Amino acid sequence: MKISLKLALIILAAASFIVYFNTLNNNFVYDDETIIVKNADNLNLKNIPGYFTNQGEYRYVFGALYRPLIMTSFAIDHTLFGLKPGGFHFVNIIFHTVSTIFLFLILLMFFGKYEFGILSALLSSLIFAVHPVHTEAVSFISSRTDVLATMFFFMSFYYFLIYRGFSLPKYQKEKSKDKKQTQQIKSPVKKYFIYSLTLYFLGLLSKEMIITLPLIFLLFDLLVSKEKIKTVFKDYIILFGVSLLYFIIRHFAIQGVETKPVFDWFYSKDMIVIIATMVKTIPVYFKLMFFPLGLVYNYNGVISYSNSLLEINSLLSILFIIAVITLSIYLIKNKIYYSYSILVFFVGLLPVINIIPTANIMAERYLYMLTFPLCVAIAYFISENMNLKNQKTYAWVFVIIIIFLGFLTTQRNQVWKTNETLWMSAEGDSSPSSMINIAGLYTRSNHIEKAEKLYVEALAINQYMINAHINLGIINMVRGKYDTAEVKLKNALEIDSKNPNANYMYAKLKLMTNKPSDAKNILENMESNSLEYKDSKRMLDSLKRSGI
Numbered sequence: 079m080k081i082s083l084k085l086a087l088i089i090l091a092a093a094s095f096i097v098y099f100n101t102l103n104n105n106f107v108y109d110d111e112t113i114i115v116k117n118a119d120n121l122n123l124k125n126i127p128g129y130f131t132n133q134g135e136y137r138y139v140f141g142a143l144y145r146p147l148i149m150t151s152f153a154i155d156h157t158l159f160g161l162k163p164g165g166f167h168f169v170n171i172i173f174h175t176v177s178t179i180f181l182f183l184i185l186l187m188f189f190g191k192y193e194f195g196i197l198s199a200l201l202s203s204l205i206f207a208v209h210p211v212h213t214e215a216v217s218f219i220s221s222r223t224d225v226l227a228t229m230f231f232f233m234s235f236y237y238f239l240i241y242r243g244f245s246l247p248k249y250q251k252e253k254s255k256d257k258k259q260t261q262q263i264k265s266p267v268k269k270y271f272i273y274s275l276t277l278y279f280l281g282l283l284s285k286e287m288i289i290t291l292p293l294i295f296l297l298f299d300l301l302v303s304k305e306k307i308k309t310v311f312k313d314y315i316i317l318f319g320v321s322l323l324y325f326i327i328r329h330f331a332i333q334g335v336e337t338k339p340v341f342d343w344f345y346s347k348d349m350i351v352i353i354a355t356m357v358k359t360i361p362v363y364f365k366l367m368f369f370p371l372g373l374v375y376n377y378n379g380v381i382s383y384s385n386s387l388l389e390i391n392s393l394l395s396i397l398f399i400i401a402v403i404t405l406s407i408y409l410i411k412n413k414i415y416y417s418y419s420i421l422v423f424f425v426g427l428l429p430v431i432n433i434i435p436t437a438n439i440m441a442e443r444y445l446y447m448l449t450f451p452l453c454v455a456i457a458y459f460i461s462e463n464m465n466l467k468n469q470k471t472y473a474w475v476f477v478i479i480i481i482f483l484g485f486l487t488t489q490r491n492q493v494w495k496t497n498e499t500l501w502m503s504a505e506g507d508s509s510p511s512s513m514i515n516i517a518g519l520y521t522r523s524n525h526i527e528k529a530e531k532l533y534v535e536a537l538a539i540n541q542y543m544i545n546a547h548i549n550l551g552i553i554n555m556v557r558g559k560y561d562t563a564e565v566k567l568k569n570a571l572e573i574d575s576k577n578p579n580a581n582y583m584y585a586k587l588k589l590m591t592n593k594p595s596d597a598k599n600i601l602e603n604m605e606s607n608s609l610e611y612k613d614s615k616r617m618l619d620s621l622k623r624s625g626i
Contacts, residue, residue: 083186083246086200090182093480094175094207097487101171101217102164104495108375109220111497114152114166121149121156129153131331144328147283148223166219173225174216178207180232181453183246187239188302188415188454189461190247194469198460201476202453208484210370215446217494223285228447230281231288234274238295241270242303271313275320282324287429287447289324292317294422301410301418340542340573342435343378354384356431357395359440363427364402366445367452370483373490375500377440379509379539415458419451426451510536510543517549526553544573548580555583560591578604578611585617594626 106115114121129146151169159165185199192198206212215224281288292314299305339345344352358381366373374380384392406420426448430436464472493503501519504512517532530553533546551566564587570580581604588597601618604610 081196081200083196086182086196087179089200090178090203090207091175093204093484094178095171097208097484098167098171098174098216098491100488101167101491101494104163104167104217104491105497106161106163106166106219107494107497107500108218110163110166110218113220114156115161118156118161121153123153123157126150126153143286144331145223145283145285146331147226147280148285151222151226163219167217170216170219170222170225173222173229174207174212177225177229177232178203180229180236181206181450183236184232184239185453185457186246187236187244189457192461193466194464195247195461197469197473198457198464201460201473201480202457204480205456205476205483206449206453208480208487209367209449210373210483210486210490211366211442211445211449213373213487213490213494214375214441215443217491218443221443221446224287224443224446227281227285227288228450230277230284231291231447231450234277234281234291235295237270237274237277241267241274242299242305271316275316278317279320279324282321287426287444289321290425290428292321293425297418297421297425301414301421336576338574339435341437341544343437343439343540344432344435345542347383350387351383351385352432354387354389354392355381355439357387357399358384358391359431360427361395361398362440363445363448364398366442367449370486373442373493374507374509375442375493375504376438376507376509376511378438378511380507381439382508413458416455419455419458422451422454423448508539510540510546514543514545514549517546521549521553526556529553542573544570544577544580547573548577548583551580551583551587555587555590560587563587576607576609578609578614581609582611582614585614589617594621594624597621598626 126149129149152166155166155169182199182203185202186196189195189198215221215228278288278291281291295317296314299310300307344355347355359377362377362381387393387396402420403424406417409417409420427444430438430440430444432439460472460476493499497515498519501512501515505516507513513532513536517529517536520526520529520532530550533550533553536543536546547566547570551563551570554560554563554566564584567580567584567587570577571584574580581600585597585600585604588594588600598618598621601614601621604614605618
C-alpha cells in the first residue's frame with residue numbers, strides 16, 4: 079500500500095478539518111466570555127505591544143500568567159472576524175491542522191526507513207487529528223493556549239531533528255537495507271537549531287507547559303540518537319539559556335500582578351494531600367488516551383482529595399506508575415521508542431502535576447501535547463509489525479479505530495456548543511465548578527431551591543468557591559434574609575476582597591438595608607481599585623448627587 083507524501087498531507091488536513099467542522103457553529107463558552115467577549119475593546123492590533131508587557135485580560139483574570147501570543151492571536155481574530163465565534167473556531171482548526179502535519183513529519187523522520195514508514199506515520203497522525211480527548215483544546219477557543227504551544231512544540235522538534243541530521247524519506251540519497259536503522263544523516267546545520275530555538279521560545283510565549291521541551295530533546299539524544307553528552311553539551315546550554323531568558327522576561331512582565339492562591343485547587347492543603355491526590359490522575363490520563371469515553375470539562379472534585387498515600391486508590395495509582403516506569407526501563411535495550419514514549423509522557427506532565435500550584439487538578443487539554451508520546455508508540459508499533467502479508471488487516475483495523483474516534487470527536491464538539499450544553503454535560507458530577515454552573519442555569523429557570531442545594535454541595539467540597547458564596551448571598555437577598563445574605567457576601571470578600579461581583583452585591587445589600595453611606599464607601603473603594611462592575615459607577619454617582 080503505497081502512499082505519497084503529498085497524498086498523506088492532504089488526508090491529514092482533510093481529517094483535521096472534517097472532525098472539527100461542526101465547531102464552526104459553536105458559540106463562545108466558559109472563559110471565552112471573559113477573555114474575548116467582555117474584553118473585546120482591548121482586542122485590537124494597536125494593543126499587541128501591551129500584551130507582551132502583560133497588559134492583556136490574562137493579567138486580570140488569571141493572575142500571574144504570561145501568554146502574550148494567545149492575546150495577540152485573539153486580537154488578530156477580532157480584527158478579522160469581529161465577535162463572530164466561527165472565525166475564532168476556524169483559526170483553532172488551522173492551528174490543529176498544522177500541529178497534525180508537523181507531528182506526521184516528525185514520525186516520518188523517526189520511521190521513514192521502515193517499509194511502511196509513511197503509512198505508520200499517517201495512521202498514527204490521524205489518531206492525533208481525530209482523538210476525542212483533544213476536543214477541549216480545539217473546540218474551546220480559550221484553550222488555544224494548548225494548541226498553539228503544541229504546534230510550536232512540534233515545529234521546534236521538527237527542526238531539531240533536521241539539525242541532528244534526520245531527514246524525510248524523499249531526501250534520502252541511499253536507502254538502508256536495515257529497516258530498523260535510524261533515519262539520520264550526520265550533517266548538522268546551525269540555522270535549523272536557530273529555527274528550533276525560536277519556535278521553542280514562541281511556544282513559551284503561548285503556554286508554559288512547553289518548558290519541558292529541552293528535557294524531551296535530551297531524552298531523545300540519550301536514548302534514540304545516542305549522542306554523546308560532551309558533543310551536544312553546548313546545545314543544551316543554549317536551550318536552557320532560552321528557558322532562562324523566558325523566565326527573566328516573564329518575571330518583569332508579571333511584576334506587581336496580584337496572585338490569587340486561594341483559587342488554586344490545593345489551597346491550604348499539605349504536601350501529602352497534594353501527592354496522594356495527584357498520583358490518582360496518572361491512571362486517568364492513560365485511560366483517556368486509550369479509552370476516551372466519559373469526558374469531563376472540569377475534573378476538580380471529580381477526583382477527590384486523598385489524605386494519605388496509603389488510601390487504596392492512591393496506593394494502586396502509585397503501583398501503576400511504578401509498573402509503567404519499570405516497563406520503560408526494561409524496554410530501553412530493544413524497544414527504545416516505547417521506552418522514550420513513556421518517559422516523555424511523565425516528563426511532559428511535570429508542569430501540570432501541581433508541583434507549582436495551579437487551579438486545576440487535571441485537564442483533558444493537557445493531553446493535547448501529551449498524546450505525542452502515544453502517537454510515537456503507535457507509529458513504532460505499526461512500523462515494527464506491519465508487513466506485506468498483514469498490511470491490509472493492520473490498515474483496516476486502524477482505519478476503523480480512526481473513524482470511531484472521529485465520530486466520538488464530532489459528538490463531543492456539540493457539548494462545547496453553548497454554555498448550557500457544556501454545563502449540563504456535567505450534571506451529576508462532583509465538580510464544584512460544574513455544580514455552580516448548573517446552579518446558575520437552575521436560577522435562570524427559577525428553580526431556586528435546586529440551585530441553592532448545588533451551591534451548598536459545592537462549598538462542602540471546596541469552601542473557597544467564591545461564586546457559590548456570592549450566589550447564596552443573592553438568593554438570600556431576594557428572599558429578604560439580609561443577615562444571612564451579609565454572611566455569605568462577607569465570606570466571598572474574605573476569599574477575594576477585590577472581586578467586583580462580591581463588592582457590587584454587598585453595596586446593593588447595603589442600599590436594600592437602608593445603609594447608603596456604607597454602600598457609598600464600598601462603591602468608592604471599587605472605583606479606586608478599578609473594579610467597575612455593571613452599573614456600579616451610576617450607583618455611586620447617584621449617591622454622591624443625593625449628598626450622601
